[in-house]
Amino acid sequence: MKISFLSTLILFAILTGCNLRNKTGVDRQNPVYQTWKGVFEDSLIDHFPNYLDTTIISCNSSYRNTPQDILYLTVVKYLSSQEKEIIKDLVRSPDSCLIKIYLNRNTYGFDKAGLGECDSYIPIPNPGLVFYEERDTPSDLEYYVLETNNKAFINHELYLRFYLPDKWKNGMTRGIGISNEKNLIFYWLVLW
Numbered sequence: 001m002k003i004s005f006l007s008t009l010i011l012f013a014i015l016t017g018c019n020l021r022n023k024t025g026v027d028r029q030n031p032v033y034q035t036w037k038g039v040f041e042d043s044l045i046d047h048f049p050n051y052l053d054t055t056i057i058s059c060n061s062s063y064r065n066t067p068q069d070i071l072y073l074t075v076v077k078y079l080s081s082q083e084k085e086i087i088k089d090l091v092r093s094p095d096s097c098l099i100k101i102y103l104n105r106n107t108y109g110f111d112k113a114g115l116g117e118c119d120s121y122i123p124i125p126n127p128g129l130v131f132y133e134e135r136d137t138p139s140d141l142e143y144y145v146l147e148t149n150n151k152a153f154i155n156h157e158l159y160l161r162f163y164l165p166d167k168w169k170n171g172m173t174r175g176i177g178i179s180n181e182k183n184l185i186f187y188w189l190v191l192w
Contacts, residue, residue, distance in 0.1 A: 026052045029059075036061040036073055040189060044174060047146055048075060048187045055080060057184070060129075070101070070154060071191040074130045079178065079185045087178060087185075090144040093122050098143060099168065100126040101190050121165055123148055123173040125190045130177070138179030145175040153191035 033052050037045050039061070052059065055078040062071045097118035122145050127137035152170040174189040 026054060026056055033059060039071070040073065044172070044189050044191075045073065047174065047176065048073070048189075049077070053077075071189075072125065072129060073189045074125065074186060076130060076184060076186040079180075079183045083185050087144065087176070090146075090176075093124070093143045093145045093175075097122050098124050099164065100124055101164075101171075101173065101192055102126040102128070121168060123168055123171055123190075124175070124177075125173065125188045129190070130186050130188060138182045138184060140179050140181045142178050143175060144178065145173060147175070148173045 030051050036059070037048065052075075057076040057078065059073070059075040061073045097120065099121045101123050122143075124143050124145060127141065131137050149172040150167050150170060151172070153172055154170065170192060172189075172191045175187075177186045177188070178184070
């Protein structure tokens with residue numbers, strides 16, 4: 001079976017998603033970003049940028065994944081002075097109570113050794129869902145969780161969430177992460 005040049009180009013554009021840095025590429029990707037945002041209720045994504053600009057590093061979505069075992073949208077960009085002002089009023093989430101939601105085949109959750117002594121755990125995305133490799137995660141990353149919910153968004157029967165507390169077998173988390181050292185901000189929404 002021969003694959004045409006146009007088919008190869010379209011496939012490349014789909015696979016690269018929003019991983020662009022130049023203005024022309026960003027302009028082309030805004031319709032894709034708007035489509036990805038359109039999958040979610042406005043109240044879940046109102047903290048995301050309205051459009052992608054040249055400060056964008058990457059954005060990813062589960063929009064193309066089937067079956068949808070987890071729904072997510074993430075955007076990583078350089079931190080602007082306007083965003084620095086906004087985060088001054090946010091309360092940082094305590095590290096000892098964070099649990100990471102993983103996307104790795106049928107294995108979700110966190111290492112049992114990672115459980116802190118908390119009355120209430122706060123779910124956040126695994127940095128590997130946001131950054132290409134977990135090792136690329138900035139060491140000074142701070143999480144600001146804007147909202148969580150433990151209702152079922154995805155068919156729980158199909159996808160096991162190992163090691164998650166019973167309260168968080170299903171749920172939603174949304175918020176932002178900040179790295180002052182790398183001057184980065186990332187936005188997330190994860191539903192499972």
